Amino acid sequence: MAKDTLTVTDNRTGRTYELPVEHGTIRAADLRQIKVGEDDFGLMSYDPAFMNTASTKSAITYIDGDRGILEYRGYPIDQLAEHATFLETAYLLLFGELPTRAALDEFTHAITHHTMVHENIREFIDAFRYDAHPMGILVGTVGALSTFYPDAKEVDDAETRKLQMTRLIAKMPTLAAYAYRHRRGLPNAYPDNDLSYSGNFLNMLFKMTEVKYTPNPVIEKALDVLFILHADHEQNCSTSAMRGVGSSRVDPFSATAAACAALYGPLHGGANEAVVRMLNEIGSVKNIGSYVERAKKGEVRLMGFGHRVYKNYDPRAKVIKKLAYQVFDEVGKNPLIDIAVALEKIALEDEYFVQRKLYPNVDFYSGLIYQSMGLPMDIFPVLFAIGRTPGWLAQWDEMINDREQKIARPRQVYLGSSRRDYVPLSDR
Ligand code: SDX
Secondary structure, three states, X not given: OOOOEEEEEEOOOOEEEEEEOEOOEOOHHHHOOOOOOOOOOOOOOOOHHHOOOOOOOOXXXXXXXXXXXXXXXXXXHHHHHHHOOHHHHHHHHHHOOOOOHHHHHHXXXXXXXXXXXXXXXXXXXXXXXXXXXXHHHHHHHHHHHOOOOHHHHOOOOHHHHHHHHHHHHHHHHHHHHHHHHHHHOOOOOOOOXXXXXXXXXXXXXXXXXXXXOOOOHHHHHHHHHHHHHOOOOOOXXXXXXXXXXXXXXOOHHHHHHHHHHHHOOOOOOOHHHHHHHHHHHHOOHHHHHHHHHHHHOXXXXXXXXXXXXXXXXXXXXXXXXHHHHHHHHHHOOOOHHHHHHHHHHHHHOOHHHHHOOOOXXXXXXXXXXXXXXXXXHHHHHHHHHHHHHHHHHHHHHHHXXXXXXXXXXXXXXXXXXXXXXXXXXXXX
């Protein structure tokens, strides 16, 4: 009868071992019993970049990369994008269920009343150069927030964790808007508690001399949907940073600063900015062919294409592409969309991309929307960070509560010099 085990034979010794199989995995620790002698440390698994290693069990987000499926707590991303708000989705990610009206009102009230940051943070941002990249400012200011909330160190207290998670979700848009206004040499626009989460973000970005800012409802809704689409994505690079740094039991502000730093990279959240720079470099549809040839030679990457998990069309990219045209109807068409659509078509018919299952990902079209909203390219990754904050925090909270988790500390395969004695400088 079939058993949930794996039988392996170590041909170095002829011994056979039976390893339990659970959730389609074997425990790497079960390999340690496989030795060639008593003083042998035992077998380890070797998996650079964790291409085939599960670092945790999780109940938050499910992705089927082959079928292009993404679900938050079991709810399909396209349904949440169509029917939910971002704060409703954030609540779902954090607490596991869609909120009742009363719970959503309470959560929204809490977030709304934590959007302010200490004035020292505004002064801190003023000290950055005028042309400082907003992601660099975000990494610095999120980390700095930890110095204002020493109670955040009490990571084993559930109520304290909930308060810090509320603070972080509430304050990310404020930090992002402050970084943008600093870049533009504009005075800060303070939060307006009468507005929605996304409406208030637009207020803090774009309010000028008018007494009260009124967000464009089409832009406000589009931004809210974009935040939903970016809210979580299981164990991606920045979430792994959040979990890894958080496993040392540091406060969540410091762990989130590490996650922001990981997201900053052009292979991760920085890709939405890199896509628009790439489309500008291509310049026109007639140049696409030569650019694709350069990508196939490895000279450049098609930014916004490819994914470690999705070997099908990223379901988020489908929603964003549709959303882009809705925004363009409101604010005017972004001319780069024609290059993007043509590039997608050419790439999806080219054997190089087909063979490697390289499809547009979440970053391919999002930047075109942000640009049409009047935002500068270098703030695009910051918008990704705002959306991803509830996901980072939900994953962090799950890690803190997971009795199987300990401080993250991988092993290595050492291939360096064997023991040797110090050589005095005079003898070198
Ligand atoms: C995000 O993990 C997540 O979930 C991330 C994310 C999230 O929500 O958190 O989904 C958000 O980060 C999306 C990805 C954004 N990044 C980009 O768009 C940058 C461009 N894409 C790539 O650099 C790449 O596709 C990655 C980083 C996304 C995935 O890289 P992998 O899984 O390590 O794949 P790889 O680099 O080993 O590539 C496999 C092959 C290689 O060719 P060969 O060596 O087999 O000949 O595909 C090629 C690569 O050269 N390839 C590309 C390519 N992506 C992969 N060739 C041209 N253009 C590309 N974009």
